[in-house]
Amino acid sequence: MISLDDMMVFAKVAEKQSFTQAADELGIGKARVSQIITKLEKSLNTRLLHRTTRSLSLTDAGARYYEKCRAISELVAEANSEILEVDQVPSGTIRISTPSTAMVNILSEFLHQYPEIKLDIIESDSYSNLIESRCDIALRASSDLEDSSLYAIKLGYFCDMLCASPTYLANQQKIETSEDLLHLDWISHHIVHGDKQLRLTNHRGQVTLLPHSPKVQVRTSASVKEFVLNDLGFAIMPSFTVKKELAQGKLIRILPDVHDLQIPIYAVYQEKALMPLRIRTLIDFLKQHEEAFG
Incomplete structure (x- = not known):
């Protein structure tokens, strides 16, 4: 099978009209360049170059x-350039599973900072399988992973x-008491808390x-908070969902x-080594805003 790398070596020789110059630019030996061209001609069963002691021509x-x-x-260079340009500015859609509408404020701040990114948000307090739900990232109050291919990074703590x-x-x-x-x-x-007993x-x-x-x-x-705000009882609530109401005096701890x-x-996610820039950017942003969870 003909190697794409060998084809690029031939293209460099043809461009430079010289084995020596091609070898210098490619960083390989002149003898190796000659071997590659000979192998390529044999594979194609066609002479590609006229060689003399003084000249080389196609x-x-x-x-x-x-x-x-x-x-x-040129197509390879264009493809690489497009990917590099995309990676310089975080963009594209992130599908994220989050347990509460209280994350709206911090995610809004993220979108203001990175306007080329779009969010597809799944709001659910139920345990959601990251792979089955096709999410790029999930925010969880647990590091338990349903699949060994997943990764988790601690963002902070809430009370x-x-x-x-x-x-x-x-x-x-x-x-x-x-x-x-x-x-x-x-x-x-x-x-989260069941219906049999309070665990304090x-x-x-x-x-x-x-x-x-x-x-x-x-x-x-969200429903827990609304019932409590409607003066129907007390509840065990995560701090990030009631921070504003506590500050306003609408709720009392x-x-x-x-x-x-x-x-x-x-933050639980699937990819690590080849993580898209937009996902890495969101994780880094959340890590830098630990106070949003407190």
Whole structure:
């Protein structure tokens, strides 16, 4: 089988009309260049060059072959140039799975910074198989990988906390201990926290389990927050979904000494060695904005 590399060697010889000059530009020995041309002629069963001790010229067949080789060389250069130009400016579509609409702000900032990138976002708190869902990247509060070909990188931490609205708390007795939660209405994220018991973990890692039946069960963080904002009870909520409401006083954190669980959040992705620039850019951006998850 004729090698494309051998064809490019012939094209260089034809261009320079010299074995010596071609060898110098290609960085190989003159003897090696001669061997390649001889092998190429034997493979084609055609003489490509007229050789004398003083000159070198193309045969008619060699001239036609050179034109084809030059066209191939130009096409390869054009293809490489286009890819390099694309890689200089992150662009294209990223399909991303994210657990909450709270990521909208940080992803909006990313899009403002990289306007040539488009996002196809799958918002779901359910566990989503990265490969089956055809996602480029998934943000997860777990590093568990469903496939050995996947990779995960830690982006930062968020805090799992107990929250309720001021209006709801105003109608309740003072909340001082974990047992006081049993007298409150629980809004449960069924996928994350279930419907049988509250699992509370303090900053020292001590765990308290409280049997409790939720007043409302939902399956997205957004719905949990809306029910809590509507003064229907308390909930365990990730800090990045309630940061704004806490700052505005619309929500109040309760019993921070009882539940203060720091949870890592990961970016999970498929490719590593040949990762597209747009994916690498997003991961680097998220790593630099760790505060968005806190």
